[in-house]
Amino acid sequence: xxxxxxxxxxxxxxxxxxxxxxxxxxxxxxxxxxxxxxxxxxxxxxxxxxxxxxxxxxxxxxxxxxxxxxxxxxxxxxxxxxxxxxxxxxxxxxxxxxxxxxxxxxxxxxxxxxxxxxxxxxxxxxxxxxxxxxxxxxxxxxxxxxxxxxxxxxxxxxxxxxxxxxxxxxxxxxxxxxxxxxxxxxxxxxxxxxxxxxxxxxxxxxxxxxxxxxxxxxxxxxxxxxxxxxxxxxxxxxxxxxxxxxxxxxxxxxxxxxxxx
Amino acid sequence: xxxxxxxxxxxxxxxxxxxxxxxxxxxxxxxxxxxxxxxxxxxxxxxxxxxxxxxxxxxxxxxxxxxxxxxxxxxxxxxxxxxxxxxxxxxxxxxxxxxxxxxxxxxxxxxxxxxxxxxxxxxxxxxxxxxxxxxxxxxxxxxxxxxxxxxxxxxxxxxxxxxxxxxxxxxxxxxxxxxxxxxxxxxxxxxxxxxxxxxxxxxxxxxxxxxxxxxxxxxxxxxxxxxxxxxxxxxxxxxxxxxxxxxxxxxxxxxxxxxxxxxxxxxxxxx
Numbered sequence: 001x002x003x004x005x006x007x008x009x010x011x012x013x014x015x016x017x018x019x020x021x022x023x024x025x026x027x028x029x030x031x032x033x034x035x036x037x038x039x040x041x042x043x044x045x046x047x048x049x050x051x052x053x054x055x056x057x058x059x060x061x062x063x064x065x066x067x068x069x070x071x072x073x074x075x076x077x078x079x080x081x082x083x084x085x086x087x088x089x090x091x092x093x094x095x096x097x098x099x100x101x102x103x104x105x106x107x108x109x110x111x112x113x114x115x116x117x118x119x120x121x122x123x124x125x126x127x128x129x130x131x132x133x134x135x136x137x138x139x140x141x142x143x144x145x146x147x148x149x150x151x152x153x154x155x156x157x158x159x160x161x162x163x164x165x166x167x168x169x170x171x172x173x174x175x176x177x178x179x180x181x182x183x184x185x186x187x188x189x190x191x192x193x194x195x196x197x198x199x200x201x202x203x204x205x206x207x208x209x210x211x212x213x214x215x216x217x218x219x220x221x222x223x224x225x226x227x228x229x230x231x232x233x234x235x236x237x238x239x240x241x242x243x244x245x246x247x248x249x250x251x252x253x254x255x256x257x258x259x260x261x
Numbered sequence: 262x263x264x265x266x267x268x269x270x271x272x273x274x275x276x277x278x279x280x281x282x283x284x285x286x287x288x289x290x291x292x293x294x295x296x297x298x299x300x301x302x303x304x305x306x307x308x309x310x311x312x313x314x315x316x317x318x319x320x321x322x323x324x325x326x327x328x329x330x331x332x333x334x335x336x337x338x339x340x341x342x343x344x345x346x347x348x349x350x351x352x353x354x355x356x357x358x359x360x361x362x363x364x365x366x367x368x369x370x371x372x373x374x375x376x377x378x379x380x381x382x383x384x385x386x387x388x389x390x391x392x393x394x395x396x397x398x399x400x401x402x403x404x405x406x407x408x409x410x411x412x413x414x415x416x417x418x419x420x421x422x423x424x425x426x427x428x429x430x431x432x433x434x435x436x437x438x439x440x441x442x443x444x445x446x447x448x449x450x451x452x453x454x455x456x457x458x459x460x461x462x463x464x465x466x467x468x469x470x471x472x473x474x475x476x477x478x479x480x481x482x483x484x485x486x487x488x489x490x491x492x493x494x495x496x497x498x499x500x501x502x503x504x505x506x507x508x509x510x511x512x513x514x515x516x517x518x519x520x521x522x523x524x525x526x527x528x529x530x531x532x
Contacts, residue, residue, distance in 0.1 A: 063276045171344075177316050178345035181337045183361030183411060200357070203347035207393070 008166045010126045016058035020239055021132040022139050023247040028124045030251050034258035035113050044112060046257050051116045058123050068122050069115060076111045083107030130166075134159035160216070164209070171208050175201045264326055264414050266290040266313065266335070266446050271321040272470075273308060282308045283319075284470035290415065290446045295437065297457050297478075298450045300467030306450045309467065310337055310417045313448070325414060333362050336413035340420040342404030346392035351377070351403055354392050358411035369410075376410035377403075380436060398429030405436070415446035422453045430456055455495045458482075459516035482514045497521055504528050 016024070031047070038044055055065065069076075084107045089098030125133070137158055141151045179200050180186070186197050239247075267289035274281045282305040290296055300306045311317040314335040323330045339345060348354040355373035356366070364372060377384045380402040392403055401421075408416065418437075422430050437460065441447050451457050458464070464481035466473045475481035482498050485491070491499060501512035501521060508528045513520050 061276065061278075067276075174339065175345055177311060178337070178339050178342075180316055180332060181314050181335075182345075182358040182407065183333055184357075185361070200347045204345050207347075208341075208344045 008126065008169070009129050010060055012059045014057060014059040014127065016054060016123060017127045019127075020243045020247075021128045021136040022239060023243050023250075024124050024128060025133070025136045025140070026247060027250055027254070028120050030254050031120055032117055034254050035116055037258040038113070041109070043257055043260070044109060047116060048112060050254075051119055054123055055119060058127050060123065060126050065119060065122055069118060072114070072118060076114060079114065080104070080107035080111050083110060130159070130162050133162055164213075167212070168205075168209060171205050172201065175205050175208075178204075262292070262444070264292045264444070264446055266323060266325050266330070266415050268313070268323045269321055271309075271312065271319050271323070273305075273312060273317070273319045275308075281470050283312075283467075283472075286470075286472045288465065288472055288474060290448055292414075292444045292446050293441055294462045295441050295447045295449065295460055296463040296465060297461035298448055298465045298467065299452070299454075304467040305470055306467055307419060309472075310419055310448070310450060313415070314417060333358075333411055334413055335415040335417060336408035336411070338405055338408050338416065338418045338421065340423050342408075343392075343395075343397065343400035346400065346404060346407070349391060350388065351390050351392050352388040354403065355388075355407050355410045358407060362411050364411075372410040372412065373406075376406035379409050379440070380406045381432065382406070397424055398426065398432070401425060401429070401433070402436075409440075413445075415448070416440060417448045417450070419450045420452070421449060422451060422456055434460055452493070454493045458495055458498075478516065479514045486514075508532070 031050075035047060038047060084099050084104040085097070086100035086103045087096050088100055089096060090101045092098040128136070134155065138151075138155050141149075141155060145151050176186070184197055184200060186194060189197070267287075269287045271283055271286045272281050273283040286309065298306055298309070308317065312319050313323050313330065314337040315323070315330045315332045316337070325334050346354055348357065352370065352373055355376055356369035359369035359372040360366075373388065374384045377387055382399070382402055387399075387403070392400065395403060401424075405418075421433055421437075425433060434456065437447060437449070449457055449461070458478050458481070461478045461481075464475040464478055466475070466481070475484060482494060485494060486502050491502065494502075495516070497516060497518075498514060501514055501524065504510070504525065505512040508531060510524075510528055510531060513524050515521055515524070
């Protein structure tokens with residue numbers, strides 16, 4: 001049931017899936033940074049349009065994209081309210097305190113920036129396998145070897161961490177189902193009761209994950225991993241000319257839009 | 262009392278998938294019967310188990326004695342069941358389910374005692390121990406007891422032999438047979454035909470979302486051999502199939518050693 005987890009790789013044929021992961025990674029990184037340089041609604045609109053086009057082109061399941069936003073909904077709501085509520089309210093609730101239209105618009109602006117960030121990350125992880133992501137990171141970081149940076153250790157650590165993300169979700173889901181079948185109620189009661197209900201989930205989940213990580217460490221030890229030498233994840237394929245040009249154009253366009261608007 | 266757990270035309274598709282995992286599956290499980298559910302990895306076995314246990318909602322709900330299944334009617338013992346243990350003592354672990362289903366402390370403790378006895382562990386020795394100090398086989402038994410303690414009507418075991426040594430596997434088979442004799446509805450999901458096929462009263466096989474049902478293990482074996490599928494079948498069955506091929510004498514496809522010896526004698530007489 002791993003493939004039901006939001007953000008997990010979805011095997012679909014789409015133009016975004018066939019794009020080189022190095023291009024996708026660079027695009028998401030630049031887009032994520034550029035989002036924070038935006039200060040007009042026109043720029044935000046253009047970025048939203050780009051995000052939607054990418055989302056549609058990736059042919060991902062819409063429901064899974066919406067589900068990925070669900071855990072963020074409280075943070076997004078707080079972010080919106082922090083901006084929208086003001087003592088100079090247009091719609092007063094208590095005295096002068098209430099909703100300000102200017103603050104609400106600003107709140108929507110900030111919320112949409114975060115939504116775009118999440119959706120772009122979701123597209124990246126849903127259209128690239130863990131192997132492809134690790135390989136792309138390897139490609140970008142390999143230049144740092146010249147400066148004696150422990151690139152291979154960093155890549156190994158990052159690729160193991162990435163590999164553990166879907167496993168952690170799967171372990172979490174498995175224990176939730178196990179405890180639900182023993183009558184544990186996650187849905188009723190106060191917020192504190194609900195948090196307490198997750199204790200029987202987190203304890204076995206972390207025990208399981210630590211056990212798994214010890215097993216992995218033993219398996220790596222038994223294959224003489226000492227954190228030395230070059231980590232070869234896969235034969236690195238050169239970036240095609242067309243994809244390279246496309247990447248440069250897309251990155252330039254994103255930078256120009258974010259600087260102009 | 263005889264209980265029946267049934268599903269009718271049950272289909273299921275995960276929200277992120279286009280293809281259905283289960284396609285119009287209809288079947289029934291009865292008290293005192295041991296059903297073995299087979300199927301390749303990803304065939305939908307665990308999904309079917311989750312639906313039967315009321316943990317996943319499908320349009321067609323499973324019915325227990327004619328009423329929709331509620332959480333607690335069906336106990337699901339997960340593949341690595343010991344991975345759901347979290348309490349500081351086995352007593353707390355076994356009382357967890359009963360308390361969630363409304364029992365008071367005294368009733369929960371009695372249920373814990375009873376469940377430990379059912380899985381063949383001495384309550385006096387085990388109740389105060391930490392579940393994290395147990396061996397693999399013991400932890401599995403405690404995990405099963407943690408399900409039995411809230412008294413479900415049906416028990417589903419997902420890959421129960423995974424990680425167990427041979428004596429623990431044999432103990433587990435004895436436990437299953439004892440639970441069957443007590444009237445539990447039992448569904449075992451496993452790839453281990455050598456261990457569970459001889460114990461199965463019914464065999465189900467999930468193939469591409471559809472459920473094929475066999476009224477006995479022998480029927481399943483015959484169906485497999487008729488299409489040339491031998492992989493995974495118990496050695497005893499493979500021996501009978503080979504003797505049948507060489508002698509032309511119809512094999513009983515029995516799991517009883519006595520019946521197989523009689524069959525070998527018959528083949529010798531005709532040789």
